[in-house]
Amino acid sequence: MSSPATSSDREKVVSKLPGWLRQNLKVRAAQHGVDIQDAVQQGIADWCRLASGPEIIDTSGADPFSTFLPEGQWDQFRSVAADRGVSLIQGLAQSVQVWLDTNPATDVPRPGITxxxxxxxxxxxxxxxxxxxxxxxxxxxxxxxxxxxxxxxxxxxxxxxxxxxxxxxxxxxxxxxxxxxxxxxxxxxxxxxxxxxxxxxxxxxxxxxxxxxxxxxxxxxxxxxxxxxxxxxxxxxxxxxxxxxxxxxxxxxxxxxxxxxxxxxxxxxxxxxxxxxxxxxxxxxxxxxxxxxxxxxxxxxxxxxxxxxxxxxxxxxxxxxxxxxxxxxxxxxxxxxxxxxxxxxxxxxxxxxxxxxxxxxxxxxxxxxxxxxxxxxxxxxxxxxxxxxxxxxxxxxxxxxxxxxxxxxxxxxxxx
Missing domain, CATH: 3.40.50.300 (P-loop containing nucleotide triphosphate hydrolases)
Structure with missing residues (x-):
């Protein structure tokens, strides 16, 4: 579901994510210096553009997860999820995984001189x-x-x-x-x-x-x-x-x-x-x-x-x-x-x-x-x-x- 956000161009979205996937998202977003809501927004956009749904993700034990998305994106996401026959929780998990796959862990920079x-x-x-x-x-x-x-x-x-x-x-x-x-x-x-x-x-x-x-x-x-x-x-x-x-x-x-x-x-x-x-x-x-x-x-x-x-x-x-x-x-x-x-x-x-x-x-x-x-x-x-x-x-x-x-x-x- 979604609710109006304080910003005029975003709405609050409440769903669920498995704890391990949420943690991976937090760490990877921090490594790339990206806000979590921007990472989720990009992941959903990329997921919706896929020709077919990715591999099913184990979402057992998923916990509540909320973020802010541009107005209209959640409605589009719901429509694509319905067409693919997956739940909103599964679709969101796949979207987050798409962003993680697109943004791999960064290598620790090594100094040229110790x-x-x-x-x-x-x-x-x-x-x-x-x-x-x-x-x-x-x-x-x-x-x-x-x-x-x-x-x-x-x-x-x-x-x-x-x-x-x-x-x-x-x-x-x-x-x-x-x-x-x-x-x-x-x-x-x-x-x-x-x-x-x-x-x-x-x-x-x-x-x-x-x-x-x-x-x-x-x-x-x-x-x-x-x-x-x-x-x-x-x-x-x-x-x-x-x-x-x-x-x-x-x-x-x-x-x-x-x-x-x-x-x-x-x-x-x-x-x-x-x-x-x-x-x-x-x-x-x-x-x-x-x-x-x-x-x-x-x-x-x-x-x-x-x-x-x-x-x-x-x-x-x-x-x-x-x-x-x-x-x-x-x-x-x-x-x-x-x-x-x-x-x-x-x-x-x-x-x-x-x-x-x-x-x-x-x-x-x-x-x-x-x-x-x-x-x-x-x-x-x-x-x-x-x-x-x-x-x-x-x-x-x-x-x-x-x-x-x-x-x-x-x-x-x-x-x-």
Whole structure:
């Protein structure tokens, strides 16, 4: 049946669709950037023009489905369905399938140059590891499923409008396909927080490690150390290069290495062809280790701006601002001394809790006021991340709809 719509040129149509077909329609429409009602409209038009009806579709268990169609299209559809001797539900299902067949799933675009992102801050405890994990998971999620994503720039809009940030109020979300990228997380911190957080064993001190490859003393192939994060959401696309505590000695060992700033480039180069993006969880350091990470994130010849670079993770408190100044001074020194182009991808304000009062709220406003780099994400201080670690689960699979997961996906979209 149909009923008048608010628009003068469309009418509301109510019918039924099987749940699986409705889900396929939602995902495919999102992949193509098409409104669902436009997809259904095109599918019905194409179905009506067919010389004969397509294959019968199993519509058992169909649920109510409504959309808006141009005036007169539903009447034409009913007439064609009657001529073909099929029910309206069957005809609608066939129409949707016609549109799906005409608009196949889009391929995930692969970068010509493997992208490199470093998560960094000289200050420890700001949550670099948490952001590394969450953003990497979002980049690797299933491209044939829809996930809740925070609306971009919502934080900035709220601050510019003068409204308060209410972390207890669910942020506005859109549902978008997963990133579908092949992602390698690199635990570059000798404290091995990322490795531990994902429930993976640290590399043994006497064995091979990233540190040994950086120092020019490898004991094997770095690929052999990589661990796949097994979860249906990632389908083999999310991997980890685990950490080893021998990283505590890395600054000393790098001091004797030729072209030490490029040590991480040399170590990770053999892995790059297997991944679309490599995300490095950096240690809280201003030493040679950090120099190597910053150099790795530089813009390479032929690479577009903003594809690789630095994400700075901070908290809404004063000590993060001091550490930020030290880190950006180091980045600027490398830019000048080595003539590098290093892109700032943005600032992430982590573990935000407005209940801490003026220090938190004023610091948040201060980060937004930086402007360049801009704030690309606000992650609330909630329990789900800690629960996921305790359960040895990834955050986005443990609590896919929590505000932290929604925020991680928003950051991933900002940098992808």
């Amino acid at each position: 992208r490199r992102i470093i998560m960094c801050n000289q200050k420890g405890g700001v949550g670099k590891t948490t952001v590394t994990e969450g953003v990497s998971e979002a980049l690797a999620e299933d491209p044939d499923q829809l996930y809740p994503v925070g609306v971009p720039h919502q934080l900035t809009k709220l601050l510019h409008d003068g409204g308060p940030i209410d972390e207890d109020h669910p942020q506005q979300v859109e549902h978008e396909p997963g990133g579908g990228l092949r992602v390698l997380m690199v635990d570059f911190d000798p404290q091995c927080h990322l490795t531990n957080q994902l429930g993976v064993e640290k590399l043994p001190l006497e064995g091979d490690s990233l540190t040994k490859h950086l120092a020019g003393e490898p004991k094997g192939d770095l690929k052999d150390l990589i661990v796949s994060i097994e979860d249906d959401h990632y389908q083999g696309r999310l991997h980890l290069l685990p950490g080893c505590i021998d990283g505590f000695l890395l600054d000393v060992r790098l001091s004797t290495v030729r072209a030490r700033e490029a040590a991480l480039d040399r170590a990770l180069a053999p892995l790059e062809n297997d991944y679309d993006i490599i995300v490095v969880d950096c240690p809280p350091s201003l030493g040679l280790t950090m120099d190597a990470a910053i150099h790795y994130a530089r813009r390479r010849d032929g690479e577009s701006p903003g594809r690789s670079g630095v994400v700075i993770v901070v908290q809404a408190e004063d000590s993060s601002a001091d550490a930020y100044d030290l880190l950006t001074d180091q980045i600027e020194s490398l830019r000048t001394d080595l003539a590098l182009t290093i892109d700032y991808l943005g600032i992430v304000v982590n573990l935000y809790d407005g209940r801490r009062g003026y220090i938190a709220t004023s610091s948040l406003e201060g980060w937004v006021a930086v402007g360049d780099p801009r704030v690309i994400g606000l992650i609330p201080d909630l329990k789900e991340q800690r629960e996921a670690v305790r359960a040895n689960r990834t955050l986005l699979s443990y609590a896919p709809k929590c505000q932290q997961s929604v925020s991680m996906r928003a950051i991933a979209r900002e940098i992808s």
